[in-house]
Amino acid sequence: MDLSFDSFVLTASTADLDDEPAARAHADALEFRMDLATDPLDALDAYDGALPILATNRAEWEGGESTESERDRLDALVSAAEHDAVAAVDIELATLRTDLGGEIAERARAAGAVVVASVHDFERTPARSELVTLLRKVAHHGDVGKLAVTAHTKRDALKLLEVTERATAWGDRVATIAMGESGRHTRAVAPVYGSKIGYAPVHSADATAPGQYDLETLRSLVSGLSSKPDV
Numbered sequence: 001m002d003l004s005f006d007s008f009v010l011t012a013s014t015a016d017l018d019d020e021p022a023a024r025a026h027a028d029a030l031e032f033r034m035d036l037a038t039d040p041l042d043a044l045d046a047y048d049g050a051l052p053i054l055a056t057n058r059a060e061w062e063g064g065e066s067t068e069s070e071r072d073r074l075d076a077l078v079s080a081a082e083h084d085a086v087a088a089v090d091i092e093l094a095t096l097r098t099d100l101g102g103e104i105a106e107r108a109r110a111a112g113a114v115v116v117a118s119v120h121d122f123e124r125t126p127a128r129s130e131l132v133t134l135l136r137k138v139a140h141h142g143d144v145g146k147l148a149v150t151a152h153t154k155r156d157a158l159k160l161l162e163v164t165e166r167a168t169a170w171g172d173r174v175a176t177i178a179m180g181e182s183g184r185h186t187r188a189v190a191p192v193y194g195s196k197i198g199y200a201p202v203h204s205a206d207a208t209a210p211g212q213y214d215l216e217t218l219r220s221l222v223s224g225l226s227s228k229p230d231v
């Protein structure tokens with residue numbers, strides 16, 4: 001299965017691939033949080049859903065729950081990429097800058113997966129110049145560059161939207177999210193400025209990050225904002 005991220009992709013973010021039938025009505029793909037799942041590779045072997053998968057195996061040091069060694073965590077991601085249904089993998093920018101990370105990205109691409117290079121800031125929204133630099137770096141290392149920050153004010157959210165528009169205008173393929181209450185609306189609005197990936201749990205109780213809308217709500221908000229007005 002393929003994911004090009006040329007246009008916006010709404011992922012149902014989940015630790016349970018059995019969510020697929022419920023996600024299908026609203027999502028373009030699943031984000032499979034391997035680090036939150038029990039036996040993720042067995043779950044992938046058994047997967048027969050219709051939605052393509054973006055596989056994430058997030059390390060503890062980047063806000064995830066994987067406590068495996070880096071080698072084991074990343075080998076599992078490559079094993080995931082070898083499944084036909086896995087169209088993309090998420091690899092942290094800090095990982096991609098290591099020799100091991102470079103090797104893993106190469107193996108994942110050889111297995112047919114697109115690489116989403118990611119950076120997360122669970123504390124704050126950096127200054128605009130830093131956001132621009134980070135977006136450049138993730139877009140350079142990945143086929144899509146993802147930046148998730150934490151907004152405390154509307155100005156934080158605005159900064160993120162502004163740099164999303166700029167990066168998209170100069171031709172980078174990026175995905176941006178402002179986590180937290182102040183940034184919540186960016187999940188619906190950032191796609192208008194070019195952001196290519198959205199994340200939402202099928203049920204809000206299963207949120208994988210602060211400020212997420214449930215899947216049906218985010219789909220309806222994004223669709224409402226992207227549809228042409230009746231004239």
Ligand SMILES: O=C1C[C@@](O)(C(=O)O)C[C@@H](O)[C@@H]1O
Pocket residue numbers: 013031033056090118120148177179199200208209210212
């Ligand atoms: O990086 C992201 C974005 C995210 O943190 C969010 O804020 O929706 C959710 C994560 O599951 C995903 O890997």
